[in-house]
Amino acid sequence: MRIFVSSSFEDLKEHRAAAIRVLRQLGHEVLAMEDLVAAASTPLNKVLEMVDRSDAYVGLFGWRYGYVPGAGSKRKGNKTDNVPSADSIADGETSITHFEYLRALEREIPVMAFLLDEQYPWPPQLIDGFDAARPQAQPNTKKIRALREKLQLERIVSWFTTPTDLEARVGTAVTMAGLTRQLNLEEAQLLPSEAGVASDSSAAEGIKNAIIAAGDTGRALKIDLATSWWSTRLYLIAALASCFTHVQRILVVDSRPTDNPGQSTAAVHDSSVLRDERFVGQLSINAILTTLEPPVIATSTFLTSMQGRHLINDDMAVGIDQLVVEWARAFKDTIGNHINERATKVDLTAERLRRRFGDAMLQQPIRIADLRRASEVDILRLLDYPNDFVPVITRVAGKSKLTYFERVDLVDKVALNARLARSYLEELLDRARIR
Structure with a gap:
């Protein structure tokens, strides 16, 4: 340095x-x-x-x-x-x-x-x-x-x-x-509120944009239970993420307006209102696909279409659109008309997720207000965490820097270990040169 x-x-x-x-x-x-x-x-x-x-x-x-x-x-x-x-x-x-x-x-x-x-x-x-x-x-x-x-x-x-x-x-x-300096957060792509339910085309568009944004570099997506979320939509998102991205985890949060002075409670959809993200749990893509699979999917063409997509290298947006259509067909629905999916879905809540996933849902985050001032104890807690992806709550400044909000993201423990090992070896080499 x-x-x-x-x-x-x-x-x-x-x-x-x-x-x-x-x-x-x-x-x-x-x-x-x-x-x-x-x-x-x-x-x-x-x-x-x-x-x-x-x-x-x-x-x-x-x-x-x-x-x-x-x-x-x-x-x-x-x-x-x-x-x-x-x-x-x-x-x-x-x-x-x-x-x-x-x-x-x-x-x-x-x-x-x-x-x-x-x-x-x-x-x-x-x-x-x-x-x-x-x-x-x-x-x-x-x-x-x-x-x-x-x-x-x-x-x-x-x-x-x-x-x-x-x-x-x-x-x-x-x-x-x-x-x-080695503590890098993997920012989780927050899915838009309209992606949680099957309604008009904006729901599918929101999912597609989030999947495309995650791309090859994203490791996590995020859903906010402050808005409505269907179990079927969570399954669809996990399926698309497994096909088109390297996303491995989905973070579940339940946001609330911050306690910043002068900020009034407002609608979830108002992006100008700072909201604290309260951690609910962390789920692997695989756990979602094996736990939430709707019964109707087993006899549909969706799974076959999804698996085939792993082998096809074409335009991501086109591929997502095609699978979303297959998804609707699996329920015998059409885009914009989701009567059968609505009858199958379960509205997600924190308690329902805990009951459904049990130990498969990690529920203990690590709180580090400022990564730049993390202590030795903070780093040890990260390294000792029983998962390769560690959910971390940090405090982020708002646009004015006079207000702040809490955000949930991930630390990739494998990557952190590699960076720490490299830093240690470089320090040994520097000391050897000095001697």
């Missing part, structure tokens, strides 16, 4: 050296103010460019707020300096160290913050308010205390004392950050 190291300079010089040393020993590329050379552009521009090029941010915070560029001038909105857009930025009153942290947040890269332990003895001359003779010295610790409090509210922070102590903590945190 390319890691940016941020801090005020003179007061934490030995600590910075320790942090940079361990990061390079671990094989990472380090970007820091020590790399700056004389240039026409401002120091602020240069360090922000470094943050922009970084994969992660390590911030060290003692008792100095740091150098404030352009004190007394108007900086906010200055396009020349390209400063982060944040409410906490004040004209000519924001330090370079603070700017660096805000830029890391703006770029949404992993942030690892380390705060000097409040109980650790510290030379007074390295504390704001005790070094009035220093150019641009802060008159007191008000600003650095506010920044430290902000960090503790926004991030999970680590506390350090000596340079050796910090070195160990940075090494551990960055190694964990490297592991969490």
Whole structure:
């Protein structure tokens, strides 16, 4: 990884050296103010460019707020300096160290913050308010205390004392950050609400579009019991997925409007309303096809047509349309007229699914609010999960980033193991080169 190291300079010089040393020993590329050379552009521009090029941010915070560029001038909105857009930025009153942290947040890269332990003895001359003779010295610790409090509210922070102590903590945190970078979610394609029942052509169209969207890369589809779902429709979707995609799992959720302030309860069909996805269960395609098979299907041509489709390489949309027609014929129905399928179906509920599938339906998800801040325990829980596809509930920001909602997706455990093994081997090789 390319890691940016941020801090005020003179007061934490030995600590910075320790942090940079361990990061390079671990094989990472380090970007820091020590790399700056004389240039026409401002120091602020240069360090922000470094943050922009970084994969992660390590911030060290003692008792100095740091150098404030352009004190007394108007900086906010200055396009020349390209400063982060944040409410906490004040004209000519924001330090370079603070700017660096805000830029890391703006770029949404992993942030690892380390705060000097409040109980650790510290030379007074390295504390704001005790070094009035220093150019641009802060008159007191008000600003650095506010920044430290902000960090503790926004991030999970680590506390350090000596340079050796910090070195160990940075090494551990960055190694964990490297592991969490391996946590990739397999986003499940949500089927539209109209796909759950046989009605007009929009139902078949919704199913077709979802199957096509899953394509060769999707591993999961998702249905939402907040709308009506027929057992026959779930079977049809599983059958089509087995023919045309690599989908192996269907996630079942039951969404509800979020508790975000100011958001009122609205219809399920209103896409502007954020909804929390509550996990009901995870089903394999095979379990659906063997458990939900309607009796009428056994004597129809649908199964034969479906099996034949595995051997035919033609246009997916055409193939789906043809099987949907065969499906209707199996019930002696026609598209748009589904009287017999309606008589055969069962309306799906969470309880009915649990009773019908029993142990074949996984019902225990893993909750990791932010994959970028996953802990060692989170990773072990993923690796120990009794299935190759792990249902994970995460928190996702809405369009405004002031609201959020919970979403259910999958982690492919086999792929995760492969990525972790590769990362471990690459780290061993990097250490061997250093030696």
